[in-house]
Amino acid sequence: MRIIFLGPPGAGKGTQSARLVKYLGIPHLSTGELLRQAVRQHTQAGTLAEPYMSSGQLVPDEIVLKLVDERLASDDCLAGAMFDGFPRNLRQAEALDRTLKAAGRPIDLVLELKVDDADVIKRLADRGRSDDRPEVIAERLRSYWNQTRPLLDYYRQKGILHTIKGDGAPDEVFERIKSAVAEAGGPQ
Ligand code: ADP
Numbered sequence: 001m002r003i004i005f006l007g008p009p010g011a012g013k014g015t016q017s018a019r020l021v022k023y024l025g026i027p028h029l030s031t032g033e034l035l036r037q038a039v040r041q042h043t044q045a046g047t048l049a050e051p052y053m054s055s056g057q058l059v060p061d062e063i064v065l066k067l068v069d070e071r072l073a074s075d076d077c078l079a080g081a082m083f084d085g086f087p088r089n090l091r092q093a094e095a096l097d098r099t100l101k102a103a104g105r106p107i108d109l110v111l112e113l114k115v116d117d118a119d120v121i122k123r124l125a126d127r128g129r130s131d132d133r134p135e136v137i138a139e140r141l142r143s144y145w146n147q148t149r150p151l152l153d154y155y156r157q158k159g160i161l162h163t164i165k166g167d168g169a170p171d172e173v174f175e176r177i178k179s180a181v182a183e184a185g186g187p188q
Contacts (some may be wrong), residue, residue, distance in 0.1 A: 003110070003111060004111070008144045011166045029083050034062075110151075117141065
């Protein structure tokens with residue numbers, strides 16, 4: 001299966017997506033992780049991306065799309081993939097559609113993990129990653145609402161959007177996710 005995971009930073013996407021890839025046995029394609037790896041390895045993409053990431057802004061599409069295309073070309077992505085933190089705007093969504101259409105491998109399901117802003121801010125403050133400072137959190141939330149939220153309509157229109165309530169214990173949230181996956185055709 002190919003699944004996109006959407007939700008504001010701090011919604012619990014990290015925890016739930018890790019469980020879901022294990023459950024489905026598909027690779028976890030997290031652009032945040034790919035970018036942090038590029039920064040650690042001092043690649044050209046990493047050097048270009050770093051200032052955007054440390055201020056909470058989106059990294060330019062060209063850099064992200066190249067990393068995603070390279071990762072998707074690996075054999076392990078043939079069986080499926082879970083996209084986490086990507087696409088982040090309409091342009092990335094359209095580029096992903098083109099790539100997957102060319103390969104005859106469409107998206108099966110888009111999961112939106114929904115939580116209140118107040119909960120998001122609290123969860124991020126407790127997490128303590130270096131880009132989790134309050135002003136950077138505010139910028140990441142702004143970019144989610146402005147750029148990523150329009151994707152919900154985009155995928156709703158395609159009939160593949162499932163909204164999951166992100167409140168409650170992690171086990172409860174995961175049960176809701178498993179139901180959505182079953183409805184969309186189940187583990188494949
Ligand atoms: P979070 O969901 O908590 O913001 P991520 O790990 O997804 O964390 O992303 C961390 C940072 O990496 C973002 O703030 C942004 O700068 C960059 N980033 C990740 N994915 C993308 C993407 N698809 N497009 C542009 N920038 C991205």
